[in-house]
């Protein structure tokens with residue numbers, strides 16, 4: 196992690212070295228870790244993310260040749276150049292699809308401006324379920340808003356970034372990650388109702404109570420543009436359809452999910468998926484109530500752990516490495532632990548007394564060694580600021 200000033204200077208210098216001119220500014224957007232509320236966002240439910248201190252930065256300048264030029268300090272290959280008229284889903288391939296998707300969403304304004312050069316730098320761990328992609332999209336969206344003087348609110352930029360991910364990259368995600376990257380505030384968790392988009396900043400100062408939010412990257416990478424994530428989304432839509440609601444959020448009696456279990460194997464599966472979503476919404480509300488009431492945050496630990504069990508057993512998106520992190524962290528004294536993000540890999544978080552963090556990390560590392568896994572990357576997440584201009 197770099198301070199904003201250091202990050203801005205590094206991006207400016209690199210932009211100058213690569214493109215022979217100063218950028219018009221540098222913007223940063225953070226990764227996120229979701230405290231609770233997983234796979235609820237595309238069901239119209241509740242989420243409670245915090246922004247990470249890790250950010251993705253975008254140094255940006257307009258051009259005059261009608262092109263998008265993309266470079267990255269994390270990619271040794273030279274810059275990618277695409278005429279704005281050629282931008283289409285999946286073009287360019289790889290990481291460039293994320294910023295290109297944002298540019299495509301704002302194509303008219305970027306074209307009128309003559310094109311744009313974007314140099315990316317960042318330290319959000321990639322493929323770790325910590326929303327490096329949303330951080331990249333949001334840094335670029337905010338940069339373009341400012342450079343092109345567009346009349347767009349932060350929530351509009353959330354939609355621009357989300358459409359870039361859905362339509363250009365092809366990952367059918369909800370609005371959790373982009374909302375966290377754009378809207379989170381330092382020292383707070385963002386309580387968001389994804390149905391009406393109402394948001395509340397809930398104070399979340401764990402350090403004051405001697406606690407830490409430990410993030411452990413399983414090292415198992417995932418890709419939401421394919422496979423399981425989209426399957427879960429379709430299952431939720433089918434469960435909602437069979438229950439006669441538009442969104443699973445509207446099911447307020449968890450007993451109703453049993454109506455889905457019609458004796459068929461598919462019905463059983465849909466009932467489990469729906470049960471996760473419905474119970475997860477109640478877990479978000481329970482955690483928010485506890486934090487709002489000033490209760491000891493240790494009391495939310497069991498709710499987090501229950502969230503993991505639900506993702507593992509009902510939603511079936513955990514993997515052995517994530518289960519190992521959760522079980523080991525709890526055995527080593529964590530108050531609660533769960534996998535985070537879209538699943539099938541990525542990271543887990545554990546709510547741990549600050550003076551037990553080292554012991555928990557040691558336990559998980561030893562467990563990984565016995566399972567012939569590489570030592571996990573770990574850090575403690577301090578709730579940090581959302582997207583911002585840094586130079």
Ligand code: GLA
Nearest residue numbers: 233234368369370371536537
């Ligand atoms: C991914 C998606 C989000 C959300 C989470 C699961 O991070 O991008 O929209 O669905 O998974 O909560």
